[in-house]
Amino acid sequence: MKKMIAATALAAALFATPAFAANLSAAQVQARLSAAGYTQVHELEHDDGVWEADVTRKDGTVDEVIIDDTKGEIFDPRDGRALLDAGQILALAGKAGLTQIESLERDGATWTLDARNARNQRVEVRMSGHDGRVLASKRDGWWD
Numbered sequence: 001m002k003k004m005i006a007a008t009a010l011a012a013a014l015f016a017t018p019a020f021a022a023n024l025s026a027a028q029v030q031a032r033l034s035a036a037g038y039t040q041v042h043e044l045e046h047d048d049g050v051w052e053a054d055v056t057r058k059d060g061t062v063d064e065v066i067i068d069d070t071k072g073e074i075f076d077p078r079d080g081r082a083l084l085d086a087g088q089i090l091a092l093a094g095k096a097g098l099t100q101i102e103s104l105e106r107d108g109a110t111w112t113l114d115a116r117n118a119r120n121q122r123v124e125v126r127m128s129g130h131d132g133r134v135l136a137s138k139r140d141g142w143w144d
Helices: 002-016 026-035 086-095
Strands: 040-047 050-056 062-068 099-107 110-116 122-128 134-139
Touching (some): 026 050, 026 062, 086 122
Antiparallel strands (some): 050 062, 099 110, 122 134
8 A cells, every 4th residue: 555655646746747847938038027127128039949039228228138948047148247259169069969060150148050969960059158058959950
């Protein structure tokens, strides 16, 4: 009987815990941006695994920020955090298993690159400009 109760409790715990972090909704992203002090969100779009928002800051400046889809971290190029340069991002991309990097472009406080993953599939990857972690990776094409 004790084994059956323990097995039932374990199964309930496993099924109650999501396998993947839930993606943030547009309303949740809006709330995070407001809480971070942005006075207005002009445009909000979910694109390639992250949210992109055109925002107005308290000082009246307008810019695009990127929001991590799962954690809600805001990547603002003007928030004062240090940004990695292209060489550092390339080194971290290699450590993440990315090869044959065809393009690398800074997008505010993130970097976007086209490369091949560990399975040799073409991918478009968005990396944090602060620490180089992969924020999103999307397979680019089904034919390879």
